[in-house]
Amino acid sequence: MQDEIQKLFDRMTDPKESEAYHFADKLGSLADEEIKDKLIELVKGEDWEVSYLACRALSKTKFNEEALDAIFEKIFDRNNKAIQGAFVQILEEFDLNNRFVDLFRVYLFGNFKASTLAKDYLDGIEFDITPRTIKKAEKHWNHYLHNPEDEGSLAIKKSEVEPMFKELKDLFE
Template identity: 70%
Template sequence: MEEEIQGLIKRMCDPNEKEAYYFADKLGKSLDVSGRDKVIELVKGDNWEAAYLACRALSRSSFNEESLDAIFEAINDKMNRPQQGAFVQILEEFDLSQRFVDIFRVFLFGNFKAQALAKMYLDEVEFDMTPRTLRKAEKHWNHYLHNPEDEGSLQLKKLEVEPILEEIRELLSED
């Protein structure tokens, strides 16, 4: 199995491979624990195309939740900012119900495409909310308020974020 996984990783990462997506999908379906760790290392690596394909492989694996930390780390890595949208887009293949704060953070601090996709997830995913989730989201919001990318976007962001946070407060006060 180890040899098969190594072969799939090699084919998936080959820049001349025309069927890289096929090999990423096949890799994801056959991943074991040791293979998972190798694929997560690719997500954290310097080659964004291999990292993206590794994310795709992980989305097809049984290690869906365990791999999200590495994917959000790649999304938030300044080095990946130009490709941030692609990494956020692959999140549609994952269960995000426990990841409100991570998505909210991308919505606040991501590039244009990443923010738009994160907003879509915020609107469409049914998140599990707790008081802790709200506190963490408010912490990121306060950080954004004190460090906006530009003053012009601050008012627009307020119009979008404050209703979200208020809705969560209301939801939690009902419980």
Template identity: 80%
Template structure:
């Protein structure tokens, strides 16, 4: 079995492989603890294309929460700033309902593509919201307010975020 798994890994990681997505999906279906660890290692690696495929494989496993921790870590890693959007895009394969604060942070601090995709998730995903979630989001919002990237984006985000936070607060009052 290990030999077969290694062959699937090799095919997924082969830059000439036209069916790499197929092998990523297959690997996700075969994932045990050892495979999960190797996929997580690939997500943290230097080749973003292989990392993306590893994220896809992880989305097909029962290890989604661990995978999301690593993916959000990868999104915020400075070395991935130019490819953040790809990692945010793969999030559509995961259950994000308990990840409001992480998605909110991507919206605030991600590059243009990442921020735009995160906004789509904020608008479309049913998140599990608690008073603690709101406090954490407000903490990141206050950090953003004191460290905006540019005034134009600050005005736009302010017009979107403040009503959103207010609406969430009203759920608990």
């Protein structure tokens, strides 16, 4: 079995392999703790295409939270700013209902594609929201207000975020 697993990893990570997605899906369907750990290691690696395939494999496993921790770490790494969108896009394969704050951060600080996709998730997912979740999101919002990366988008984000916070706070009053 170990030989078969290693062959799947080899095929998935081979840059010349045209069926790499197939091997990623196969690995995901066979994932145990050891495979999960190796996939998470690949997510954190330097080759973004292999990282993406490892994310895809993890999306087929039962290790949702651990996988999401690694993927959001990859997304928030400033060195990955140019490729954030691909990693935000793969998030659609995961259960994100406990990740409001992470998605909100991507919306605020991500590149254009990542921010747009995060906004779609924020609008379309039913999150588990608590007053603590709102406080954490407000902390990131205040940071953004005082350190906007793009002054031009500040007004747009303000017009979207302030009503969102009002609606969320109204849920608890």
